[in-house]
Amino acid sequence: MKEATGPDLDDDHGWAERFGWAYGLVAPDPAERAAALVRLDRARREAEDAVLRVHQAWLPTPWLRFKTRDRRAAQRAYEAAAGRSLPEALWGKRAAAEISTWPGLPFALLFLEWEARYPQEWTQHAKEWGTKQSLIRELASADHDDRARTKLVELVDLVVQRPYRCKDREYVRVARAVDGEDLRARLHRSHRSENSWAQLHASYVLWLLDRPEVPNTRHVWRTWLAGSRS
Numbered sequence: 001m002k003e004a005t006g007p008d009l010d011d012d013h014g015w016a017e018r019f020g021w022a023y024g025l026v027a028p029d030p031a032e033r034a035a036a037l038v039r040l041d042r043a044r045r046e047a048e049d050a051v052l053r054v055h056q057a058w059l060p061t062p063w064l065r066f067k068t069r070d071r072r073a074a075q076r077a078y079e080a081a082a083g084r085s086l087p088e089a090l091w092g093k094r095a096a097a098e099i100s101t102w103p104g105l106p107f108a109l110l111f112l113e114w115e116a117r118y119p120q121e122w123t124q125h126a127k128e129w130g131t132k133q134s135l136i137r138e139l140a141s142a143d144h145d146d147r148a149r150t151k152l153v154e155l156v157d158l159v160v161q162r163p164y165r166c167k168d169r170e171y172v173r174v175a176r177a178v179d180g181e182d183l184r185a186r187l188h189r190s191h192r193s194e195n196s197w198a199q200l201h202a203s204y205v206l207w208l209l210d211r212p213e214v215p216n217t218r219h220v221w222r223t224w225l226a227g228s229r230s
Contacts, residue, residue: 012103014103015103015104015106015107018083018084018089019084019086019089019107019110021035021036021039022036022040022086022107022110023036023110024036024039025037025040025110025114025118025121026110026113026114026117026118033118033121037121037125040085040086040125040126041125043081043084043085043086044085044086044088044125044126046081046084046085047078047081047082047084047085047088049081050074050077050078050080050081050082051078051082053074053077053078054071054074054075054078056074057070057071057073057074057075058071086107086111086126087111087126087128087131089104089107090104090107090108090111090131090135091131098142098143099135099138099139099142100142100143100144100145100148105148108135108139109139109148109151109152109155111126111131111132111135112132112135112136112139112155113151113154113155113158114126115132115165116155116158116159116162117158119162119165129166129167132166132167132170133167133170136167136170136171136173136174137170137173139152139174139177140170140173140174140176140177141173141177142177144178149178150182152174152177152178153178153180153182153183153186155171155174156171156174156175156178156183156186156187156205157183157186157187157190159171159201160187160190160197160198160201160202160205161190161193161195161197161198161201162197163197164201169216169221172205172208172216173216175187175205175208175209176208176209176212179209184206184209187202187205187206187209188202188206190202191203191206200225200228203228204221204224204225204228207224
């Protein structure tokens with residue numbers, strides 16, 4: 001992940017105030033999603049402009065005293081702009097020791113849900129594969145409350161029902177972390193569905209859940225896939 005995006009990010013009210021609009025990114029209504037995408041694009045442009053000013057502030061100059069002041073101001077402006085944009089606000093160090101107690105957790109989950117439900121819009125407006133991977137890995141290693149756990153089960157279910165996308169393999173970590181009757185019921189339902197992708201992916205995840213000692217590597221996937229088709 002990248003450098004911290006600044007102070008005042010780890011505050012429940014602050015996150016809700018800055019990103020209440022972001023729930024529109026996963027809304028079923030296309031008009032609501034379109035409005036949220038306009039808001040996101042504007043926020044991302046502001047963050048990109050701010051980071052450009054940070055780079056400009058570090059250009060060589062003979063007026064070092066004034067340049068130091070300008071650099072600090074540019075950095076603060078970037079931190080403020082990044083704190084209003086996704087995924088920029090999800091980058092960096094956090095005051096909370098674990099992501100499960102981080103006030104930004106609902107929006108980390110929302111970012112992943114957006115990619116799962118509307119992958120093309122996510123790709124067009126906020127593609128960050130590294131952020132996706134980092135968040136999934138952190139979420140898979142944390143102890144979550146019932147609300148977050150339910151959302152993670154839902155995410156695994158969404159992902160197994162579609163063609164593979166970059167970093168989707170990381171969701172096996174999540175499946176193992178939230179394994180239980182609710183997840184397995186969803187996976188068995190997907191396995192029995194008429195969706196060929198869901199049948200395949202759900203079967204593989206269930207197979208791995210029954211074998212926690214088996215690593216989820218490309219070799220394991222290919223070997224399992226060859227066996228399932230023989």
